[in-house]
Amino acid sequence: MPTPKHLVKYFHENKTAQKPIYFLCLMILFWSIYDGTMSFLAPLVITNSGLTATMMGIVIGTSGIAGALFDFFVCRVFKNTHYRKIFMIMFALCLIYPVILFKANTFAIYILAMAIWGVYFDLKNIGNFDYVGRFTKKAKHSDSFGLVQVFLSLGYLIAPIMVGAIIAETLDWKPFALAWIFLVISILFFGLLVLFTRKEPAISIDERKERKRSTWSEAKLWGQIGKILFPVLLLTLFLNLIDAFFWTVGPLFAESMQGMEKFTGFFMTAYSLPALLVGWFVGYFTRKFGKRRTAALTLLIGSVIMSLIYFAHAPIMIMTTIFCASLFISMSWPAINGAYADYISEASYYEEEIAGLEDFYTNIGYVIGPMSAGFLADRLGNGGTFSVLGICGVILAFYLLLHSKKHINVVKELKS
Structure with missing residues (x-):
């Protein structure tokens, strides 16, 4: 798992690196604070609704099932799809997920919320792979993924501290609003990423061609x-x-x-x-x-x-x-x-x-x-x-x- 040591090394070795990768990192940082907040809230919201911990585990487990199904079937739709479209769909799902989770009052609605969670999480991974594959050399793929992972880890470190302080007294709409704020900031950095990569040359199609079996x-x-x-x-x-x-x-x-x-x-x-x-x-x-x-x-x-x-x-x-x-x-x-x-x-x-x-x-x-x-x-x-x-x-x-x-x-x- 990449760490701040990886970050220091990356900055030292890539002083002239393309600036857009840093917009991607900042986008992922605020997105991970959003997702970390929602990850902390989900089990609390579900159990507060009256469901047992066992049922809560089943509900949250469906996010993994949705992610696995998405990997094997639905994600074929996104082959050779530009990262811009992938991230736009991801952000659309992220915007509605807190609303569904906050308003959910039946087992079926919680399942729907977790399915959305599983799909948008996979879209994040697909978008990251597409961006790095398009705009970084193959030799720098590991470094680029490692840099993104550092910011992702920082976001998940920050989120629980903030949301824990907010829900100290009661679990209401406030932490959901906080999650939305960080999501909006992430969307702003996504806009900057799109702006700065519009004229960036992508690697050739041949280099990204998949084998057929x-x-x-x-x-x-x-x-x-x-x-x-x-x-x-x-x-x-x-x-x-x-x-x-x-x-x-x-x-x-x-x-x-x-x-x-x-x-x-x-x-x-x-x-x-x-x-x-x-x-x-x-x-x-x-x-x-x-x-x-x-x-x-x-x-x-x-x-x-x-x-x-x-x-x-x-x-x-x-x-x-x-x-x-x-x-x-x-x-x-x-x-x-x-x-x-x-x-x-x-x-x-x-x-x-x-x-x-x-x-x-x-x-x-x-x-x-x-x-x-x-x-x-x-x-x-x-x-x-x-x-x-x-x-x-x-x-x-x-x-x-x-x-x-x-x-x-x-x-x-x-x-x-």
Whole structure:
């Protein structure tokens, strides 16, 4: 996961970089504050309407299902579609989503709201890929995506702090209005982005041409590569499941802590902040232990710490435990992303399949995560839910350490 270290490096190496990328970054910053605010509000609004945590998890899980369906079917409509059109549709959905969520009073309307959420989130990803693909050289793609991700992470760090202070007394229209304000600011930067890229030359069509395969041969190849990369994909699923757990049950856990009414947002900050810190030193561990081993070891340590949350009762102890657990688990993200980069580098012909599988397992994590989080919260309480998650992480980490191959070469494995 990119960090401020990535930001410093990018500015140093790209002093003459195209200015529009910074408008995209600012657009994403304010959009992520908007989306972070809505992500914090969604579980609170749904449970306040009378639905149980289990039903709330099912509702939020439908956003992942909508995203997965959109990936496989609807997004074909957007092939070779300009980022301007993609982002315009995304912003249109973003504008109506808060209204639907605020006014929702039936299970079906909540499902509709989550479907909109899942679709506009995928549109954000598609728009980012289209912009970077059009206006940056292939060698700079990773740097550009990393720069955007830093601003995205900052937005999700800021949002819970602000919304937590606003809803300290009551959950009303104010946080929704705040989300809209940040969305409007994001739209303004989108306008500047369009203005400054109207005359920018795009890369050639040939460089962006997709390979054609039949649906059956593509599905068969996905199955073969998925079997080879299964341990890594399983870790990807679980890391996204952890993220879904925190954004589903985290706001409820924060709201339940006595004496912390105006500081509930710091619960999510304790979880989000480490992702912006680990980039300064994670490279040392990946060089020493290897990328996949580092990911498994840090998941193991972080999960052990997380399993202790059930025994922490004071708010400061809960947040400290969350921060320490997240500090280690956050190191798994850049380590495993580095492993994917290695696989793609060694098997560049299968880049689309590897990236597609990673995205597919990410969506599975965001479907299973909210549903299982809500189910466990109803039966074990918020603290018990995170402890169970930690225990599952320990089991998975041991499996990865004991059963994963030392090195995976996709091309050789496919030929054998």
